[in-house]
Amino acid sequence: MSTVKVTPMMEQYLRVKEEYPxxxxxxxxxxxxxxxxxxAQIAARELQxxxxxxxxGAENPVPMCGMPHHAIDEYLRQLLDKGYKVALCDQVEDPKQAKGLVKREVTRVLTPGTVVEDINLDAKGHNFLGALYWDADLGGGLAWVDFxxxxxxxxxxxxxxxxxQWLVKMDPRELLLTETQALPKGFEQWQARLSRYPQKSYFDERGARDKLLRAQAVPNLQTLDLDDKPALIRCCGALLTYLELTQKRDLGHLSPFIPLDLSATLLLDEVTERNLELFRTMDGRKGRGTxxxxxxxxxxxxxxxxxETRMHQPFKDLGSILPVQELVAYLHDGDGIREDLRRSLDTVYDLERLCxxxxxxRSTPKDFAALKASMGVLPRLRQALLELESPPPRLAALLRDWDNLDDVHGLLTRALADSLPPVITEGGLFRPGYDAALDELMDLTDHGEAALAGMLDRERAACNIPKLKLGYTKVFGYYFELSRAVAAEPPAHFIRRQTLVNAERYITEELKILEEKLLSASDQRKTREYQLFLALREEVAGHRxxxxxxxxxxxxxxxxxxxxxxxxxxxxxxxELHDGLExxxxxxxxxVVEAVQGRSGYIPNDLTLDDSGRVLLITGPNMAGKSTVLRQVALICILAQMGGFVPAAKARLGLCDRIFSRVGASDNLAMGQSTFMVxxxxxxxxxxxxxxxxxxILDEIGRGTSTFDGLSLAWAVAEELVRRQGGIRTLFATHYHELTVLEDRLPGVRNYNIAIKEWKGDIVFLRRMVPGPADRSYGIEVARLAGVPASVVTRAKEILAVLERHAPGGAKRNDFISRQVSLPGLTKAPVSHKQPEEHEVLQALKKLNVNELSxxxxLTLLHQWKAMAGLS
Incomplete structure (x- = not known):
């Protein structure tokens, strides 16, 4: 760009561009x-x-593209959705009054994590900007703000x-890091969201403290519970620095900073949220299936x-859960009350983002209209709730803190017109009677011709000149015209303006004043409306x-x-919730499964975790529904600790402080991790x-490695969960039937299985969990149901029959398979394609003359051959 000869305007552009790389x-x-x-090249490509x-025609033409200023919102949305940042460099002086080059400044930097316009936001989702800092001595901090x-x-x-883990869980749209902070292995996909800044200017603790005290208007950081959190302080400072530079204004609208109290919530790590499909299905999709x-x-x-917040962070103590549960129960039982409440709430707009x-x-006139409409609902809604009989304590407390905002609603009702324009500068914002000066200007712009006609009628009557005319030219403006016969003795207050062949033209002081008002009324009206709008905005903003x-x-x-x-x-x-463990x-x-396939197609299940069985081993074939049962128990606990009802006929639940889930097999190839490593x-x-x-919640531990390795790991994990603290409440689904012996060997272990019924050679999945171990795996039958060719299924049954007959024990079975004895077709030909060497038992059998054998x-030969085959 430096080799291109540029104009003063382009020099101005390049200076701005240099400041915003x-x-x-x-x-x-x-x-x-x-x-x-x-x-321009990027925008043209991304926006098509x-x-x-x-x-x-120049030697080095400058690529460019553009769009009308009033139509940029959609273009900005697309760029922000793609992760780009945009600096709006606007004209900050009137081009008509500019001497030379119009002054321009960056008035705002739009970034994915700082947008406030609805077009860029998910209405029911947060839009976080995050900052992360890690120091081996100080510890780590992660802060997030929804601007x-x-x-x-x-x-x-x-x-x-x-x-x-918490970074993935909060999922900020942008993330601020120091220049030296390394990304852990597997977080490469976050590169597109990262912005790196010097630690000294963004993550400096002293500067962060000063910014926090100023932005939050507090005397010390103890007020914000931050005095003993140095790493978190640095993150807050980075957020404030970034927001100040991008928003070009003070940050007084930020709510008081409240560190997340991990001891008050049920902790769900990002793996558990993914495995339980709280917000996205396992393949990453939103919507159906979550x-x-x-x-x-x-x-x-x-x-x-x-x-969304409560799903991420359910309550952990009864004192927080029960008031919410009582309110939910009250609204659940009162269908009429709930439906009335839903209708009222449906007319309320997004108060948080509007204000x-x-x-x-960044508001438009329609934001004020939405705010006024929302406030209009509040008195009616409060009155309807006050009339309810025996409201639960939580509802009564909410009503005691209620604020109808009558004064603000009254102000907007008096001020704003019924139909508002899309932008502030077009006029038509205010209702007649709100401002006397504006009323006069509105009267002039809306009724200027009538004012002129009224003045003409008054002059005709006062001067007794019925044929007095009123005219207008671009050169002389408005004038009164008298014929030559009448003009000989004009009224004393008439001032001659122009002489024609047959007439004289005059003006009066009153006409001159009215003309000035009419000609400037439109601009003055827009200016006055803008001034009033700014004053109204300041007044409303003060009630945030x-x-x-x-x-x-x-x-x-x-x-x-x-x-x-x-x-x-x-x-x-x-x-029913309690502080015990049952x-x-x-x-x-x-x-979710029930919602997708319908109530009639879902088989309910019973389950108990208590002192006699803290670890439940669940066996049964694939497709039987083990994973579904595991997930539903975790989801029931989460729903209950949010304060909600649960999908069960009856549930008595001991509170959880954490829920862990290892469900299903998944690779993370981008991290270089196999299914088994994950x-x-x-x-x-x-x-x-x-x-x-x-x-x-554990599903199929040890499946990604060899049989013995997997079985050993699953066995050891089950033992550890039984041993720890008297037994950790665990649902352990496994295909290793060998683990079912743990019920007899370890206290607190109980076997369950997903019932299967065989009917005329087929299997039927009953989807019901019953006590006891599964009798076998039914893997071949599942393969057949899945559409595996009949020849493969038949051959698998033959091999299984041989394995079960000759090698019922795990160790012997493995040895038997490794030697590949008596299974025609299992022996693989070597690469040289030579005929495989016959087994020594087969060679001896060919040489044997049975007629000479006693x-x-x-009997002796049979014992020898059995030893030779490794079967003794």
Whole structure:
């Protein structure tokens, strides 16, 4: 770019571009935003718009593309969704008044993690910007902020692995790191979301403390519970620095920072959330097949985001769960109450994001209309809730804290017109009577001709000149015209302006003043409306804390009714929760499977975890439903600890502090990890972190290695879970039937199996879990059902028959297979394609003359051959 001869305007552009490397610069030129050089090439490719060039006939034409300034929102959305950052370089002075080059400045930097416009956001999902810092001495910190709502939080930990686990769990759209922070193996896919900055300017602890105190307006960090969290402080400082540089304004709209209290929530690591398919299916898809799709019956964006938070972080103590459960039960039983509440909430817009846009000056007139409509619902909703009989304590508490925001609603009702324009600068924002000066300007622009006609009528009557005319020219403006006969004695206040052959033209002071008002009224009206809009915005923005308070109340109501509506829709029941360890479920179902295939097609199951059986070994063939049973128990516990009902006829549940899940086989080839490595990594995490109040879900441990290795590992894992702290509550599904002997050898182990019925040579999956071990695996029958060719199935049955007849024991069976004896077709020809050498038993048999063999000799030979074949 430096070899290109540039104009002063292009020099201005290049200076801006140098200040914002790695950012697409949208450069305002009149009514268009233009991009140049590489930025233009990127934008043209990503947006599928025409790439042109500046000075196309020159030796080095400059690539460029652009779009009208009023139509950039959709283009910005596409670029942000693709992970690009955009700097808006706008004209900051009126081109009409500019002397020379119009002054331009970057007024805002848009990034994926800092957008506030609805077009770029998932209404019911958070949009986090994250910052992570790790130091072996200080520990690690991870902070995240949803700039669109102002909510932020974070954690500090001494474990680097925990830090990265929480990063995956919170899933920020952008992540800030120091220049030297290495990504762990397997996190290469995060490169596209990363922004690296110097530690001294972004992650400096002293600077971070100062920024926090200023942004949060607190005297010390103890107020924010941050004084003993140095790594987390650095992360907060990085977030504030980044937001100040990109948003070009103060950050007063951020809510008080609240560190996440890990001791108050049921911990679900990112592996468990993935395995249980809370938000995405195992193949990464959203929607159908996830718990979220079944559970989300909320009516407002705030309620949806609270549901997302509660699914990530269910409660852990009865004191937090029971008030929510009581409210959910009240709304579940009161169908009429719940439906009325749903109808009211359905008319409430996103209060959090609406007031954020107003505070950060990114609002449109329609944001104010939505805010006014939402506030109009509050008095009616409160009155309806006050009239309810015997409301639960939590609902009563919410009503005591209720704020109708009547004064703000009244202000917007008095101020705003019924139909608002899409943008501020078009006028038509305010209602007549709101501002006297604006009313006069509105009257002039809307009724200017009538004012002129009224003045003409008054002059005709006052001067007794019925034929007085009113006219207008671009040169002289408005005038009164008198014929030559009348003009000989004009009224005294008439001022001659122009003489014609047959007439004289005059003006008056009143006409001159009215003309000036009429000619400037349109511009003055827009200016006055803009001033009033700014004042109104400041007034409304000052009530942000009240809006956020009501958004919290409405979110909790919506969250509760959503759980109640889901429970009523899917016929769930209220669980009994206690502080013990027993888990007893009668008629339990998997909420997602049931929703997909229907209630009639799902077989409920009973299950009990208590002192007599803390570890349940579940056997049965593939496809029988072992994994489904495992998952449904974990999901039932999660739903209960959110305060909701559960898919079971009856459930008595001891609270969990953590739920671990190792379900299904999956590779992570990008990390260089096989299925077995992933399995062992997840198993290791469980064994290191599971405690007495944990619930562990294990499926097919040891399947990715040899039979003996896998069996040994599964056996040792089961023993460890039984041994630890009197037995950790565990559901252990396995295909190793040998493990079923543990029921007789270890206290606290019980066998269950998924029942199978054989009918006329076929197998029927009963999908019901019953006590006791499975009698066999039925693998060949499952293969047949899966469509394996009949010849393969038949041959497998023949081989299985030989194996079961000759080698019932595990060790003998393995040795038997390795020697490949008496199984025609199993012997593999060597690469040379030579005929394989006959076994010594076969050679001896060919040489034998049976006619010369006595019974004693025959018996002796049989013993010898058995030894030669390795079968003795």
């Amino acid at each position: 790695g950012t697409l610069v949208f450069f305002r030129m009149g009514d268009f935003f233009e991009l140049f050089f590489e930025d 718009i025409t790439l042109t060039s500046r000075n196309p 669109s709502t102002g909510v932020w939080s974070g954690i500090q930990t001494k474990s680097e692995s925990v830090l990265w 718990l979220w799709q079944v559970l989300d019956q909320t009516q407002t964006p705030m309620g949806g985001r609270l549901l 954020t846009r107003i505070v950060v000056n 804390a009240r809006f956020m308070h009501m958004a919290t109340i409405l979110a909790e109501l919506d969250f509760a009714q959503g759980l109640a509506h889901a429970a009523r829709k899917w016929e769930w029941s209220r669980p 888990i007893a479920i009668k008629g339990g179902r998997h909420p 399995e062992m990594t997840e198993t290791a995490r469980i064994l290191r972190q599971a405690g007495k109040r944990s619930l562990v 019974p004693l000799d025959a």
